[in-house]
Amino acid sequence: MKQYIIFTLLTTIFLFSFSFAYAQEDTEVSATTVTDAVKTKPVLTKERVDVKRIQIKNTRDNIKEKKVETRSLKKDKKSDTAEKQKEVKEKVKKERKSFLDRFRSKKDPVKIKVKDKAKVKDKASDIRAIKAEKKEDLEEKRKKLRSKGEGTKEKLAEKKEVRKKKLNEKAKKRVTAYIKRITKRLNAALDRISKLSKRVDSRIIKLEEKFADKDLDLSEAKVLLDITKSEVAKARDSISSIEGAVGGVLNTDNPKESFTKVRELIKSATDSVKSAHKALVEAIKAVKTEIGQVASDAVAPVQNN
Structure with a gap:
């Protein structure tokens, strides 16, 4: 939009300079021509000036219209941006709310577990007792295997000696x-x-x-x-x-x-x-x-x- 305004201004300046140059060319006419045309020129010059004024006015009106259009476009963009920001905020609020709901739903079972802490301790003690029993069983099995291994070594040594x-x-x-x-x-x-x-x-x-x-x-x-x-x-x-x-x-x-x-x-x-x-x-x-x-x-x- 800015480029369009700049282009319009440059066009106006160019037309104005062209009319000014054309007026200078008329003043450089020979003395005899000037004296002959003194009576008829004022009428022509006035008509030309009126035309130029009309052109300038039209150009200004066009520029004003473009400015108005530009402002309306900016307002539309701002309104669109505001609506988008509003939508984003609402979306963030919804996501935050859903996250909090999920967190609270997870937090409730934890509270229940904390209430049942005594039961958990009892279960832990039972598990420890079971582990201790398994450990004792493993130790007994290892001892038996060691004794068997020692007996096997002795037998192998005897066989080797024989x-x-x-x-x-x-x-x-x-x-x-x-x-x-x-x-x-x-x-x-x-x-x-x-x-x-x-x-x-x-x-x-x-x-x-x-x-x-x-x-x-x-x-x-x-x-x-x-x-x-x-x-x-x-x-x-x-x-x-x-x-x-x-x-x-x-x-x-x-x-x-x-x-x-x-x-x-x-x-x-x-x-x-x-x-x-x-x-x-x-x-x-x-x-x-x-x-x-x-x-x-x-x-x-x-x-x-």
């Missing part, structure tokens, strides 16, 4: 069988080595007698035989130690841990048997080599002749 004893018995049997099997094999090997070493020893004696004049040197074979006999004796000592240690191993609670020493003795005996066998083989090779050398020396002079 199982351990059975396992130990089985382990002892396995250890005994293993040691018997190993010592039997080692003794058999030593018997064979001893028998062969005796045969080689007797063979060396016979060869030395037979080739006494042939420079037969079997000293290396004799040394190797001595090594063989020494290793055989060492192996038999280890086997004896094994048989003596078996009793101690079997009498322990954990035969597997005590079997370590026996295992070391078995390894020592096995190494001695291997060394004895190797020395015997080398002794036999030395005898054969020396006999071959003597035989080749004996054949060479015959071929030369």
Whole structure:
């Protein structure tokens, strides 16, 4: 609305300035024209002024009408706003009233409960008594379960001990069988080595007698035989130690841990048997080599002749 009023004022000012400029243009006419038109101009100017006045009046009337319309619109808006505010206030009052009614309706049962406070206390005491009884029952059940658990633990420990004893018995049997099997094999090997070493020893004696004049040197074979006999004796000592240690191993609670020493003795005996066998083989090779050398020396002079 304000924009419309401003636009109307600007239009009026523009028309007024246009008429003023037009009047100035008439005054700037040449002197001869002015003198000729002096008699007729007053009539024309008066008519124009009247027209302009009418236009200005109409413009003012329009402005007044617009102002009146604007004021009426403002009044209408104010009245609408007042009505809306009134409606909002009434709505708030209604909501507040309903809230208070609800609050009061809730408050009444609370008053009733307060009156019955004695009954509530009695109920609370009954509930506490029931809880105490339940707690006692739970404690008794827990005690029973603990006693059962302790008995179960003892039974499990007994079963474990019995199982351990059975396992130990089985382990002892396995250890005994293993040691018997190993010592039997080692003794058999030593018997064979001893028998062969005796045969080689007797063979060396016979060869030395037979080739006494042939420079037969079997000293290396004799040394190797001595090594063989020494290793055989060492192996038999280890086997004896094994048989003596078996009793101690079997009498322990954990035969597997005590079997370590026996295992070391078995390894020592096995190494001695291997060394004895190797020395015997080398002794036999030395005898054969020396006999071959003597035989080749004996054949060479015959071929030369």
